[in-house]
Amino acid sequence: MSAGAHETVDHRADRGTPSGSVKEDPMEQRTRDQASKGAALFLWAVVVVALGYGVVSTAIQAAALFTG
Amino acid sequence: MLSFLDRDKSVAPPGYSRWFIPPAALAVHLSIGQVYAFSVFKTPLVERFDTTLTAIGVVFSISIVMLGLSAAFGGKWVERNGPRKAMFVSGLCWGTGFLVGALGVATGQLWLLYLGYGVIGGIGLGIGYISPVSTLIKWFPDRPGMATGLAIMGFGGGALIASPLSAALLDRFGETPADAIVPAFLILGAVYFTAMMLGAMTVKVPAPGWRPDGWQPPTDTAGTPAVDPASEGVSVERAFRTRQFWLLWIVLFCNVTAGIGILEQAAPMVQDFFTGVGPAEAAGYVGFLSLCNMLGRFVWSSTSDLLGRKRTYIGYLGLGSLLYVLIAVAGTSSVVLFVAVTGVILSFYGGGFATIPAYLKDLFGSFNVGAIHGRILTAWSCAGIAGPLIVNVIADQQLAAGRSGADLYTFSLYLMVGVMVVGFVANALVRPLPKAAPVAEPKDADTSREPV
Numbered sequence: 001m002s003a004g005a006h007e008t009v010d011h012r013a014d015r016g017t018p019s020g021s022v023k024e025d026p027m028e029q030r031t032r033d034q035a036s037k038g039a040a041l042f043l044w045a046v047v048v049v050a051l052g053y054g055v056v057s058t059a060i061q062a063a064a065l066f067t068g
Numbered sequence: 069m070l071s072f073l074d075r076d077k078s079v080a081p082p083g084y085s086r087w088f089i090p091p092a093a094l095a096v097h098l099s100i101g102q103v104y105a106f107s108v109f110k111t112p113l114v115e116r117f118d119t120t121l122t123a124i125g126v127v128f129s130i131s132i133v134m135l136g137l138s139a140a141f142g143g144k145w146v147e148r149n150g151p152r153k154a155m156f157v158s159g160l161c162w163g164t165g166f167l168v169g170a171l172g173v174a175t176g177q178l179w180l181l182y183l184g185y186g187v188i189g190g191i192g193l194g195i196g197y198i199s200p201v202s203t204l205i206k207w208f209p210d211r212p213g214m215a216t217g218l219a220i221m222g223f224g225g226g227a228l229i230a231s232p233l234s235a236a237l238l239d240r241f242g243e244t245p246a247d248a249i250v251p252a253f254l255i256l257g258a259v260y261f262t263a264m265m266l267g268a269m270t271v272k273v274p275a276p277g278w279r280p281d282g283w284q285p286p287t288d289t290a291g292t293p294a295v296d297p298a299s300e301g302v303s304v305e306r307a308f309r310t311r312q313f314w315l316l317w318i319v320l321f322c323n324v325t326a327g328i329g330i331l332e333q334a335a336p337m338v339q340d341f342f343t344g345v346g347p348a349e350a351a352g353y354v355g356f357l358s359l360c361n362m363l364g365r366f367v368w369s370s371t372s373d374l375l376g377r378k379r380t381y382i383g384y385l386g387l388g389s390l391l392y393v394l395i396a397v398a399g400t401s402s403v404v405l406f407v408a409v410t411g412v413i414l415s416f417y418g419g420g421f422a423t424i425p426a427y428l429k430d431l432f433g434s435f436n437v438g439a440i441h442g443r444i445l446t447a448w449s450c451a452g453i454a455g456p457l458i459v460n461v462i463a464d465q466q467l468a469a470g471r472s473g474a475d476l477y478t479f480s481l482y483l484m485v486g487v488m489v490v491g492f493v494a495n496a497l498v499r500p501l502p503k504a505a506p507v508a509e510p511k512d513a514d515t516s517r518e519p520v
Contacts, residue, residue: 029081
């Protein structure tokens with residue numbers, strides 16, 4: 001789902017200094033954003049696999065209540 | 069050198085999908101949720117230090133106390149510095165906690181285990197627990213219950229992952245589990261540190277003024293010029309002085325007290341209710357309750373976005389108290405009934421934890437919601453003492469009076485019904501903050517206000 005961001009407030013004015021990425025090289029900025037997105041996707045995969053491992057392990061243990 | 073951790077450097081660029089944020093929050097909560105699986109290490113630690121279960125149990129108690137203290141007093145710092153720095157500090161503390169704890173185990177110094185896993189790790193727990201809450205609420209103003217439910221579900225899920233993982237590590241890295249504690253601590257510390265750093269690197273805050281496509285904040289339909297405190301945002305100092313905060317504190321305290329009483333005594337309780345249930349089945353029952361606890365955090369908190377927070381807590385506390393009566397009256401009639409009813413109760417317990425940040429956001433706005441959430445978690449610390457104490461003391465007294473089986477718990481179950489009724493009444497008394505002229509924040513309040 002795309003967030004479709006649109007700024008209604010200029011956050012550069014919020015602190016009186018340029019916000020972190022405003023003055024940076026656009027190419028460098030784009031590369032970092034892509035890396036951040038890639039890392040987030042990787043993290044999604046990691047947490048889903050980890051949660052799946054936990055849920056399946058626990059469900060097998062819980063099954064003993066009815067099959068034991 | 070660490071300026072990349074600053075809030076300014078973590079502002080999302082235009083078009084950045086908000087669905088890239090939940091895995092960062094989950095990475096942190098799944099990691100710190102390990103604390104609920106600490107019991108896996110208890111017996112090996114007792115053997116390693118040649119000490120008592122009580123002396124080892126102190127490690128867990130210190131970490132939970134430090135969780136409450138750091139969440140309560142570190143909330144303002146988290147709000148000021150943003151989620152990236154908070155997650156970084158949390159990961160550093162949690163990883164260092166394992167490292168110092170491993171050193172304590174290796175050198176036979178129990179105080180180092182208290183200092184490492186208990187104090188340093190406990191600070192990581194508190195900061196990590198509250199760090200993604202405010203950010204998620206700002207990214208999902210249209211579905212705050214679902215967003216915080218997703219993160220806080222991770223804390224419940226952390227134990228489900230850590231428990232089998234720790235058991236496997238203890239089995240693999242030494243001749244006996246006691247010999248494998250040091251490598252297991254080092255591996256867990258490294259894994260959790262890495263996961264939390266990945267979370268810290270990927271978390272981003274929305275640009276000021278950002279809103280989801282097509283979503284408008286609720287407006288005052290009466291058209292009055294008065295200021296709605298929830299949309300303006302209330303500072304933690306001001307929220308702390310309101311009746312609403314303390315009513316919600318009571319609501320959380322009652323909901324947690326009732327749930328934790330069952331959770332802490334689950335294994336002996338099911339065996340006392342049903343003579344045919346042995347230790348293996350009881351362990352399975354505890355696992356089942358953990359699953360219900362985890363799923364309740366996501367399902368009920370998401371449902372609260374549709375039902376409204378107050379109605380959701382009416383369900384947790386009202387329906388919950390009826391289910392307690394059902395166990396007291398007919399709990400022994402069927403294992404399936406007992407398991408199903410306690411499972412629903414534990415899902416309400418988890419739901420209560422996960423829905424409270426969204427309830428706070430509804431009442432006080434998102435300006436200082438992370439810090440306010442940190443303060444209200446002191447109710448958890450108090451309930452963590454009260455719940456098990458009520459059930460254990462009463463069970464001991466009933467045992468001394470010659471009772472046995474399910475009779476050991478009947479009185480405490482009815483007492484829990486009373487606790488939940490108190491919470492129900494407190495929830496019923498919660499009203500939105502009165503609309504008023506703009507109120508100047510206290511001088512010590514955070515002035516780097518970030519509009520949402």
